[in-house]
Amino acid sequence: SQTIHQWPATLVQPVGSPLSLECTVEGTSNPNLYWYRQAAGRGLQLLFYSVGIGQISSEVPQNLSASRPQDRQFILSSKKLLLSDSGFYLCAWSSGRNNEQFFGPGTRLTVL
Amino acid sequence: QKEVEQNSGPLSVPEGAIASLNCTYSDRGSQSFFWYRQYSGKSPELIMFIYSNGDKEDGRFTAQLNKASQYVSLLIRDSQPSDSATYLCAALTGGFKTIFGAGTRLFVKA
Numbered sequence: 769s770q771t772i773h774q775w776p777a778t779l780v781q782p783v784g785s786p787l788s789l790e791c792t793v794e795g796t797s798n799p800n801l802y803w804y805r806q807a808a809g810r811g812l813q814l815l816f817y818s819v820g821i822g823q824i825s826s827e828v829p830q831n832l833s834a835s836r837p838q839d840r841q842f843i844l845s846s847k848k849l850l851l852s853d854s855g856f857y858l859c860a861w862s863s864g865r866n867n868e869q870f871f872g873p874g875t876r877l878t879v880l
Numbered sequence: 881q882k883e884v885e886q887n888s889g890p891l892s893v894p895e896g897a898i899a900s901l902n903c904t905y906s907d908r909g910s911q912s913f914f915w916y917r918q919y920s921g922k923s924p925e926l927i928m929f930i931y932s933n934g935d936k937e938d939g940r941f942t943a944q945l946n947k948a949s950q951y952v953s954l955l956i957r958d959s960q961p962s963d964s965a966t967y968l969c970a971a972l973t974g975g976f977k978t979i980f981g982a983g984t985r986l987f988v989k990a
Binding site: 800804810811812814817819827858862870871872873 | 982
């Protein structure tokens with residue numbers, strides 16, 4: 769069966785510091801991968817998605833970037849965090865015809 | 881702008897009742913539709929998806945799709961306190977992009 773991992777689970781970072789969040793998927797090949805952010809009490813905002821190694825589509829221009837160095841690894845990065853980057857970061861994967869997505873446990877980021 | 885709209889709630893139903901959750905979507909080209917359940921502080925879990933007009937049943941859950949009205953609903957029969965959560969409606973809008981609604985909070989009173 770497929771499993772998706774995210775780490776760290778929680779993170780507290782000062783403004784201006786760098787960020788690296790990692791997501792890995794097990795049990796499937798060539799998945800579509802997604803990064804979402806969910807602000808408190810809000811819906812899911814799609815940040816990036818990837819349909820293959822090295823292929824990244826950005827949905828929201830901001831100080832975040834994403835990379836997919838391996839088939840089942842997706843990384844979200846920032847060089848300098850802003851207060852507005854605080855939120856719940858979710859990685860998801862899909863591979864079915866209907867593109868049903870399955871989410872990882874998430875990383876709760878607080879920028880102070 | 882492609883959107884999925886949901887009533888934020890909260891929707892409160894007594895235990896054992898039917899909970900009815902609704903959403904509308906703006907993109908007529910949307911192909912598949914999803915319902916997720918999200919408990920407070922946790923990540924969303926897929927409940928079911930639907931892509932054909934009509935009803936689709938899975939246990940206590942029934943999804944309904946009306947493409948002409950651009951309307952999707954989720955019925956939860958015999959609601960339990962453990963069903964209390966936020967329910968997210970989502971639409972696959974083309975390619976690999978899925979648009980999520982902001983969610984409806986459901987409270988099931990024991």
